[in-house]
Amino acid sequence: MKVSEFDFHLPERLIAQQPLLDRTGSRLLTVDRETGKTEHRTFVDLLDKVRPGDCLVFNQSKVLPARLIGTKNETGATIELLLLKQTEKTDQWEVLAKPAKRVKPGTILSFGEHELSCTCDEVLEDGKRLVTFSYRGLFLEVLEKLGSMPLPPYIKERLDEPDRYQTVYAKTAGSAAAPTAGLHFTTPFLNQLQDAGVSLAFLTLHVGLGTFRPVSVDEVESHDMHGEFYELDEKTAALLNNTRKAGGRLIAVGTTSARTLETIADESGHFKASSGWTSIFIYPGYEFRGIDGLLTNFHLPKSTLLMLVSAFASKEIILHAYQEAVEQEYRFFSFGDAMLLLRGDNE
Structure with missing residues (x-):
């Protein structure tokens, strides 16, 4: 299957640069999968599309202020780090460094008034670095003070809030990027859903920046x-x-x-408490067993996210819906509008 099959034309003006004042004010394209x-x-x-007894499943991961600006102790050069994910070793993180050749x-590297420092342990094959941090107090509190919120590369404007x-x-800090489908919800709207008989479930998946990286191979099946x-x-x-x-x-x-x-559902669609690392890659041909519906934003051309959505319906249905969204000038990506994929009332 060719990655090029998941391409579509998106005018740059449709890439949302700022969130709406009202989180629930976006548009919703519903698609019968x-x-x-x-x-x-x-x-x-x-509220019209869900039924009493349904359950919405949310990712409660919290975005870290993962962008750090520091100096190289040896030369005083300015270095930027972007924290990607924590390894199994205490205080060790996988990061992107800029300029990388200096690390x-x-x-x-030191950050702030020497409240935080790190040592580069290893340079990985893909250019990422493994670093171990040293600090006083609680790491997340230090990061909250010294770090800033990372935004996807397609958002060019400054985010005031x-x-x-x-x-x-x-709730649970650890993501380098937001689970953006959840940005549409407010606490009052969540309460409305519960009042309508819908259950709310919360799990955690710490989102990595790999979410935004383009697929660099020609064949979908070759993507790592x-x-x-x-x-x-x-x-x-x-x-x-x-x-x-x-x-x-x-x-x-x-x-x-x-x-x-x-990742967690067994062949019969049953769930057990679980934790670990997942690298599941879902693309057309995949047989779903864990979900019955999907609420999502509009994704980048040729991205793994678009492939997942195409697997849940079909490539033809999704690309047609995306073409319709472009024609109707929906807002795309993280701060954009939403899509709901369900099958008719008998699903």
């Missing part, structure tokens, strides 16, 4: 998917299983929730 029938709605119309094994790149239910840490507790697993047992639908909010559920 079996027939391809579309409807143009508003996001709050999600070699043994290089020591960094919390707008954070979901209202974010990045790994991300996930966690699902016993209480949530029970809620998911009980929802299915009672005939309710599991609707993943975002591709990160979908990937986590598909």
Whole structure:
């Protein structure tokens, strides 16, 4: 399968640069994943599409202020680090360095008033660095003070309110990028969904920047998917299983929730509490067992996220829906509009 089959033309003006003042104010394109029938709605119309007994599954990972500006101890040169993910070793992180050529094994960097420092342990094959941090107090508190929020490369404008790149239910810090389908929700709207008989489930998948990296191979099957840490507790697993047992639908909010559920679900669609690393790569031909519906934003051409969405419906249905979204001037990517994929009322 060719990566080029997942390409489409997107005018640059449709890439949303700022979030809407009202998180729930976006548009919602609903797509029947079996027939391809579309409807143009508003996001709050999600209430019309869910049923009592359904369960929305959210990724509660919180975006780290993962961009650090520091100096090289030896020369005083300015170095920028972007934290990607923590390794299994204490205080060791995989990072991107800029300029990378100045950060070699043994290089020591300092940040702030020497409140934080790190030593480069290793240069990986893909140019990333492994560094080990030293600090006083709690690492996340130091990072909150010295770091800044990373934004995707396609967002060129400054974000005046960094919390707008954070979901209202974010809880567990660890992501380098936001699970953006969740940015549409407000606490009052979540309450409305619960009042309508919809359950809310929360899992964790720490989103890596591999989410935004272009697929560099020609064949889809040759792509090497990045790994991300996930966690699902016993209480949530029970809620998911009980929802299915009672005939309710599991609707993943975002591709990160979908990937986590598909990682954990067994062949019968049953869930157990679990944690670990997933590098699951979902593209057309994949048989879903963990989700019944998907709420997601509009994704980059030729991206693994577009491939996942195409697997849930079909490539033809999704590319047609995307063409319709472009023609109707929907807003794309992280701060853009949303798409809901379900099958008719009998799903």
